[in-house]
Amino acid sequence: MRKFQQFSNIILISIILLISINFLLGWIWELRTKIKFKNFEPYDETVREALNLNKADSLILYLETHIDRNYEYAPFLGHAENQGYDNKFVNVNPELGRKTISPTECEKNIFLYGGSTTFGAGVTDNQTIPSYLGKMLIDDEKKICVKNYGRRSYFAFQETILLQKHILKQKIKSNDIIIFLDGINENGYNDPRNTALLKQLFNISNQKYWDMEDAAFILFLDSLTINQFFKRVIKKLGIDKKKETRKNNSGENLENIRINLEKNIVLRNSICNSYELYCFNFLQPFATIHGKYFDKPSLGVNPNFVNEKEQIEYLKKRWYILNKTKGVLNIADALKNSKKLGYIDRVHYSPYGNKRIAEKIYNIISKDF
Numbered sequence: 425m426r427k428f429q430q431f432s433n434i435i436l437i438s439i440i441l442l443i444s445i446n447f448l449l450g451w452i453w454e455l456r457t458k459i460k461f462k463n464f465e466p467y468d469e470t471v472r473e474a475l476n477l478n479k480a481d482s483l484i485l486y487l488e489t490h491i492d493r494n495y496e497y498a499p500f501l502g503h504a505e506n507q508g509y510d511n512k513f514v515n516v517n518p519e520l521g522r523k524t525i526s527p528t529e530c531e532k533n534i535f536l537y538g539g540s541t542t543f544g545a546g547v548t549d550n551q552t553i554p555s556y557l558g559k560m561l562i563d564d565e566k567k568i569c570v571k572n573y574g575r576r577s578y579f580a581f582q583e584t585i586l587l588q589k590h591i592l593k594q595k596i597k598s599n600d601i602i603i604f605l606d607g608i609n610e611n612g613y614n615d616p617r618n619t620a621l622l623k624q625l626f627n628i629s630n631q632k633y634w635d636m637e638d639a640a641f642i643l644f645l646d647s648l649t650i651n652q653f654f655k656r657v658i659k660k661l662g663i664d665k666k667k668e669t670r671k672n673n674s675g676e677n678l679e680n681i682r683i684n685l686e687k688n689i690v691l692r693n694s695i696c697n698s699y700e701l702y703c704f705n706f707l708q709p710f711a712t713i714h715g716k717y718f719d720k721p722s723l724g725v726n727p728n729f730v731n732e733k734e735q736i737e738y739l740k741k742r743w744y745i746l747n748k749t750k751g752v753l754n755i756a757d758a759l760k761n762s763k764k765l766g767y768i769d770r771v772h773y774s775p776y777g778n779k780r781i782a783e784k785i786y787n788i789i790s791k792d793f
Contacts, residue, residue: 442650450649467768471718474765474774475547481513488514489545495617500589501582502616505543505575513548522572523549526558530569534561534789535596537583538605541708542574544778546768551775553605556782566793568601577617579609580688587692591699598700601789604692605781607708607746608739608771610681678745689751702792706785707752709766710743712736715759715777717767758784 465479466486475482488511496518498504505516515523522543536542536554544552554572561568573586583604590596645651689705696703711717747754758780759766766777773781 446648446650449653453649453653468718470765471768471774474718474768474776475551476775477548485513485546485548488512495576497618500585502618503575503577515549520571522552522554522574524552524558524570524572525550525555525562526570527562527567528569529567531567532569532599532601533596534568534570534601534603535587535590536570536572536574536603536605537578537586538574538708539578539609540574540576541608541772542605543572543576544574545576546772547775547778551778553773553778553782553785556779557786560782560786564790568793574605577609579611580604580606580685582616584688584691584695587695591695596699596701599702601702601792602692602696602704603785603789604703604705605708606685606705606752607743608710610685610742610746678742681742682745682749685746686749686751689749693751702789704785704789705752707743707746707749707754707756709756709759709777709781710739711767711770712739713743714756715762715766716764718765718769718774753788755781755784755788 464483467475467477467482472479472482475485477485488508492511493508493514493516494506495503496506498518504518505522507516507518509515509517509523517523534554534557536557542553544554549555552572552574554570554574558570561570573590575582575586578586583606587596587602596602692703692705695701709715743756746752747756759777762776762780764776765774766780768774
């Protein structure tokens with residue numbers, strides 16, 4: 425009995441110690457984060473000028489875009505931008521989309537779908553492509569409202585599903601205008617973000633014959649601060665010998681990307697024709713090809729590439745092959761010869777870039793007003 429009591433005490437003390445260490449590491453990590461961002465300058469002076477923001481506001485924009493914003497689960501889609509409608513620069517409602525400048529009276533709507541460039545990663549609510557479209561509609565006294573359903577990391581397949589969900593929920597009515605902006609996020613497969621995590625959840629459940637709640641609990645333990653801390657230490661020390669798998673950057677894979685986009689365009693056009701919608705599929709400009717982009721070594725190289733040169737060459741090949749896609753509208757010339765900063769990094773557009781793209785889109789779609 426005494427040995428059992430001693431054993432129980434050891435277990436209890438171990439649990440208390442584990443919880444205490446976990447909370448302590450969490451507190452240290454939170455403190456480290458606050459110290460890190462206290463004097464952090466996420467944007468170069470050149471980019472801040474393009475954004476028309478001072479240092480303090482540019483940090484707020486960065487935090488609201490990349491640090492304070494998480495994803496939430498979205499059925500059939502993988503993820504969606506989470507709720508946050510009381511921020512200074514980045515305000516999102518999963519059902520309504522990102523806050524957008526738009527006419528208040530609506531005889532019809534414009535729905536924009538795409539990835540982070542459509543969403544407007546790195547710019548304020550008023551500096552996105554949808555907002556600039558809204559401003560032009562207001563100036564022309566058009567009673568057409570604009571909805572920004574861009575979501576970070578989304579590619580054509582997810583956007584096509586989101587369109588269908590909006591039709592089923594009766595958000596979209598006949599004669600509405602549907603705009604897709606694709607290119608940079610396209611891939612040769614159709615697995616949404618967090619697919620690997622969901623597969624892990626099902627695998628745990630199937631292998632151990634546990635309930636899904638038990639599998640979720642295992643994943644919760646894996647996400648504890650103390651566990652993540654040791655994983656980072658192991659990674660830093662190079663102890664983890666897992667080999668990184670690089671994507672196939674061959675021409676064959678690029679052709680699969682083009683075929684997937686083309687199939688999605690066929691599906692979209694069929695849906696739009698069935699529901700009497702005006703559907704436009706735009707191929708977006710790429711930073712490494714069209715216009716002036718902000719670049720510096722600190723931006724880093726995608727781990728799927730050996731070096732920066734390989735990354736840039738691959739993006740060029742990707743755009744030229746995607747431009748052969750049937751049914752796509754090339755709007756790259758919106759930024760092609762521009763001497764102003766069109767991008768704030770190697771992917772995302774500056775306010776000027778968004779405005780130029782919006783103007784190009786407006787000139788095309790306004791023929792159907």
